[in-house]
Amino acid sequence: MKASEIRELLKLLDQPDIISFAGGIPDPELFPAAEFAKAMSEAMTGPRASQALQYSVSEGYAPLRAWLADHMGGIGVACGVENIFITSGSQQALDYFGKLLLSPGDTAMVGWPTYLGALGAFNACEPRYIPLDPWSNAAPEDLRAEAEAAGGAVKMAYLSADFANPTGETLDAEGRGRLLERAEALGIALIEDGAYQALRYDGDPVPPILATDIARNGGIENSRTIYCGSFSKTLAPGLRVGWVCAATPVIERLVLIKQAADLHSPTLNQIATERVAREIFDDHVAGLRRVYGARRDRMLAALSREMPEGVTWTRPEGGMFVWVTLPAGNDSAQLLERAVREARVAFVPGAAFFPDGSGRNTLRLSFSCADEARIDEGIARLGRLLG
Incomplete structure (x- = not known):
């Protein structure tokens, strides 16, 4: 590191x-700021004050998870509250993905270039990196053989599909479909970083990879795509509220990691974020x-x-x-x-x-x-x- x-x-x-x-x-x-000041004040008065200052469940504040399930539905991702997991910013989610999916010597496919924070999170797990190129003709069996020769296996692919950090580029629908097919052929998780998804200034929106995965495979419980979102670029980064949307077996494993790491994200911040998001997002x-x-x-x-x-x-x-x-x-x-x-x-x-x-x-x-x-x-x- x-x-x-x-x-x-x-x-x-x-x-x-x-x-x-x-x-x-x-x-x-x-x-x-004014909306958050009001939401924080209300969270700290009346019966909710004890909830805001108390330990909470690792999955996250239920009303916030419900709002996020509706929000994900609005961008084409049909899911339920059980498919939403709250993290301390999306950076924590990236750290958890490394712990969940990578062992030393395994291969991670990433954009070339890619988000520096993702590399920082994954580096601790000592992977080998190869370029994630939707237009590559490399055969899956060759990628598996190369990964095995390097001492591990191909375990995951990571990308920011919308307005990527650092390039600002957006992957089109065809490219997203090709990456999903590649992940399916390799039998690996596909991590979709949606930190900037809401900040489109022109052009037509492209459905999230997770939405395509769900449509192709009959529901989120059959998907291999893991969507990572954040309020840092839309509401406020200092509160450190992010989320993961994925099949429930993935959520269940992330909950175990969080219980060992920090138990749960700050409840007060989640309560305030839910209130502000619901009113003005x-x-x-x-x-x-x-x-x-x-x-x-x-x-x-x-x-x-x-x-x-x-x-x-x-x-x-x-x-x-x-x-x-x-x-x-x-x-x-x-x-x-x-x-x-x-x-x-x-x-x-x-x-x-x-x-x-x-x-x-x-x-x-x-x-x-x-x-x-x-x-x-x-x-x-x-x-x-x-x-």
Whole structure:
């Protein structure tokens, strides 16, 4: 295990002259603070106060699980309360997936690049990583043989299908179907990270992989896809409320891990999150889409205006990130040192998102926490460094 480059870069946010495109964090000015203050106050008065401060069940607060079952149904995933498990942020779920599915030497298929936090969670289980490519023609028997030769077995695939961290890209329906077929052929779990699913700014929504799995196999109890969601990007990250939606045998095993880890997620936070989600979730997320969508548009326009020839970038339909590729031979880690020292701009070097440390000529920009004027100025400064 090693320190997260992103967590270290977040320390730069305390320096007011730094324009940071580093942390993929929501804008605190957009938190529904008043609604949470009211919900917390109500949870701490009357008969619910003792419940809010008491030990609780490991599965999570029942009304929140019921709301989430309805929410998942709204995005095409037919499930019941028994298929919902509350975690302390989706990061805890990733940690649990590693413990549940991986032993040292096993093979995990991941995006190339992929979410740095997932690698941090899985690394503790000492897996071998291979690229998860929906368009690969590699035969399942060959993948199994390679995994066995490396000392383990292919155990899981992990991806963020919507507006992925770090690339911002979305996998289309055909690609999702191919990955599901690959997982079925290998007999492995397919982990779908839906942290950014609600933050679509344009384009048509693509059904979650879990929805396709359910439709193909006759219900969630026959599915192999494990959906991981979070309120961190929509309501508030500091409360650390996430969830897993999966077949009940998976939920039952995750409950055992949680009982050994922290017993249950904070009840007060769950009560407040349920109240706020039930009252304002859809309207609040619609407001986030307007603000973040405008910032994405501003960053894409600034990149088109300021970047020199040879620099390319993704054009995400949602989420918080733009992925930039520099001409071959550039090192984004070295560029970051110069950017902070000379231009007072921060971003995340791309190599951190590759299990093998490749991709040194790539970098991740986040547009969620910078206003439009700072986006213009920050990209202009980067352009001058690269020019």
